[in-house]
Amino acid sequence: MDADNFFLGFDVDRSRVLDVVRAGLLAGGDETKPIRAELYKLNVYGKDAFFKPHKDTPRGTDMFGSLVLVFPTPHEGGALVLRHEGNEWTFDAAQILSATAHYELKRVAYIAFFSDVEHEVLPVTSGHRVTITYNLYWAPPPSVAFPEELSIIYPKHSNFAAVGEALAELLADPTFLPEGGTLGFGLRHAYPFEKHWKYGMPNPLDQLRGWLKGSDAALFRALQALSLDPLPWLICQSEEFSDVAVAVDHMVSLGRTEEDECYMILRDHNGVRVVEKKADGTLKAYEGNELYEDYLPKGVRTVGVFWMTKFGESNSISSEYTATYGNEPTTAYVYMVVSLLVDIGPAGDRANTKGVVGAKVMQSASQK
Ligand SMILES: O=C(O)CCC(=O)C(=O)O
Numbered sequence: 001m002d003a004d005n006f007f008l009g010f011d012v013d014r015s016r017v018l019d020v021v022r023a024g025l026l027a028g029g030d031e032t033k034p035i036r037a038e039l040y041k042l043n044v045y046g047k048d049a050f051f052k053p054h055k056d057t058p059r060g061t062d063m064f065g066s067l068v069l070v071f072p073t074p075h076e077g078g079a080l081v082l083r084h085e086g087n088e089w090t091f092d093a094a095q096i097l098s099a100t101a102h103y104e105l106k107r108v109a110y111i112a113f114f115s116d117v118e119h120e121v122l123p124v125t126s127g128h129r130v131t132i133t134y135n136l137y138w139a140p141p142p143s144v145a146f147p148e149e150l151s152i153i154y155p156k157h158s159n160f161a162a163v164g165e166a167l168a169e170l171l172a173d174p175t176f177l178p179e180g181g182t183l184g185f186g187l188r189h190a191y192p193f194e195k196h197w198k199y200g201m202p203n204p205l206d207q208l209r210g211w212l213k214g215s216d217a218a219l220f221r222a223l224q225a226l227s228l229d230p231l232p233w234l235i236c237q238s239e240e241f242s243d244v245a246v247a248v249d250h251m252v253s254l255g256r257t258e259e260d261e262c263y264m265i266l267r268d269h270n271g272v273r274v275v276e277k278k279a280d281g282t283l284k285a286y287e288g289n290e291l292y293e294d295y296l297p298k299g300v301r302t303v304g305v306f307w308m309t310k311f312g313e314s315n316s317i318s319s320e321y322t323a324t325y326g327n328e329p330t331t332a333y334v335y336m337v338v339s340l341l342v343d344i345g346p347a348g349d350r351a352n353t354k355g356v357v358g359a360k361v362m363q364s365a366s367q368k
């Protein structure tokens, strides 16, 4: 039965079958390539029904394989036999499903193979064998190009091209940070982070690069297109010294103590102190800066940042954002305010940076 004649409750895209297919069938770098499954047919085999040996008809140059799901309807026989280059392989779903009590568990058996592999279904000896077949295709990488007839209105700041142009224009200005430096972009969206982050778990700030939203994603891509290397940092503003901010490029788990969070990040988590730079490259003078100098832990590094967009209002790393922003009280995740820091080279050679922001930090005045 063709795909337009039946409805299937099973959502192949939401099941993790395609991930398994990628890992099991594709290799040599291909396992990370995006693929898609197109629903093809429903087959019902009664007693004595079979499918004679064949290769699946290619339905496009991008089709590479087939996926067959066998439902847990009681049956015997009907094994799927695969043959390729003199080798033969039998997939007896009836046996697999019945042997493991999967009938009760409502599980399905599945197999994926390359389209050029010959296969046949042996006669069903009792019951009904019900299968769904999918054609497997290489999926085009996610694209931002839409058909012209589709009219889409983007918020201006989410427009990758417009953001890129504005940045390129600024970087072409020889009076803007003439010696190079670090740009800071307070991101416009807040992002959920695991509240009880433990050391050893993947750094969520690394993962965040793939999860940026809207204008943040446009900004990130625009910076990369200019051969720059934006890095997500958490920024914390001292409650006691409002002119002082502290940045850390990895997640930190902070206990709830009376201690100033910023101070703890500097002292215990390899944080850097962030001071504001002006467009001409000089540091902005703060009131109270000297006071803070005395208070800094020994060996603290300082980075001067020109803030392109101000970082968010509430930067306290362990703040309970859920109370304010969540639609459901939860304790597992918190929203955090993230900034992108990006090094730029000197005028005329902006992509020529000395690497990550952390490598460009200055010694604090307290170390002199
Ligand atoms: O039902 C099966 O197991 C396989 C069906 C098949 O090979 C096909 O529909 O092309």
Ligand SMILES: [Fe+2]
Binding pocket: 054, 055, 056, 066, 119
């Ligand atoms: Fe087939």
